[in-house]
Amino acid sequence: MRPEAGIQLIPIRQLPEVEPGDDLGQLITRAATEGGVKLASGDIVVVAQKIVSKAEGRLVDLATIIPSAFALEIAGRQRRDPRLVEVILSESARVVRTDDHVLITETKHGFVCANAGVDKSNVRDKDWVSLLPVAPDESARRLAARLSELLDVSVAVIITDTFGRAWREGLTNVAIGIAGLSPLKDFRGETDDHGKELSATVLAVADEIAAASGLLMRKTARIPVVVVRGYHYEVGDGGSALLIRPKERDLFR
């Protein structure tokens, strides 16, 4: 008997070092082809934030940054580079919490994460850092459109980053940019096999897809793109803002 259809997570490995101005759609198309992966309609192309930021030129040379008094104060306390702290603050709408090591902030997009997503790793030049894309949903939409143009397929795109979370240890990959896929699946009103109403009401499928891809998207393994195949997603144009929980409905903080 053939096993029933499931979901495949397919790594795309052969991407070159991404440079500002690069056509990410073309790079992914080429790498997929070289890796023997033929993108098909219904696939979800999951892309690490870092290469999107690089292609969009969201890179900053710390040598050009003059830290504010506030940045100097935090940096002194945390023994970090005040220019890095300045960049983190400039990417943030507000500081949520700090300790001796890290700044948890709310980014201008509304994401709550460490250091506003500003990151030194996997950026080639010393003293340069990468920032999150300005509008990750638009980045995802542009990439989906480009892949559709190049390959004549209709795919969804998710841009991911690894965030920490409350209550639980460790980081997980989450969705910060979404195109062509409804990020939430709403089961409210549906019943189980015994006719009882379901208690798990709204599932964050975009984050589950991101987390699944995280299993392959290891930082040291040069896999910045994962194709998720076989998941029957709901097409939708609600972006990542739907995944941000309004304070008044957040009992988990």
Place this chain on the structure above:
Amino acid sequence: MRPEAGIQLIPIRQLPEVEPGDDLGQLITRAATEGGVKLASGDIVVVAQKIVSKAEGRLVDLATIIPSAFALEIAGRQRRDPRLVEVILSESARVVRTDDHVLITETKHGFVCANAGVDKSNVRDKDWVSLLPVAPDESARRLAARLSELLDVSVAVIITDTFGRAWREGLTNVAIGIAGLSPLKDFRGETDDHGKELSATVLAVADEIAAASGLLMRKTARIPVVVVRGYHYEVGDGGSALLIRPKERDLFR
């Protein structure tokens, strides 16, 4: 060219209604065989909490419950069944927060979730509810040992439930019981391709595996078991307690 090896998420569908005392290892073995899935060493068998709780008889008839004054008070405010609230409180170490609808509590295991994991859905009898397993890591270990015995394979087991989280909308599947697999992957000290130290330090791989399985483990679709194949996990015997973040290191609350 053949696509490079990735990860497969394989649904196991043919499980019967699970009853207290059932041999879950045998039920899963039979269902996998009927579904044409041959379990192999290195597979991760991901199992929904609900069927583990049923097999372990972690079911309560609300008709037998006498609510306390505290439960009556909360139930009055939330317009819920005071007997249900009583069961939730008895499964909790402390109440984290309440609103007009839900109780967020810390369970006796240390998990923070809605209603202490007490759930009415997918329990056959009216007025019965299911509780989380008493010791989910032990449940996972027993199941892994039983599958090893029946099939002569060495697999990891993860027991999952769907939890809400701070800051982000929607529930995701997380790991509440773990056997044979290290729940965290530590990248500290490793460097990226440019020799810079990695910033994503510790990844919650068990939760990423749980989330991946959540894509198939839909409440209405009768898929309580998913096999994750092709993920090269670190063998370890640290259980789900490693995923609980101590308060003093939790900046996300």
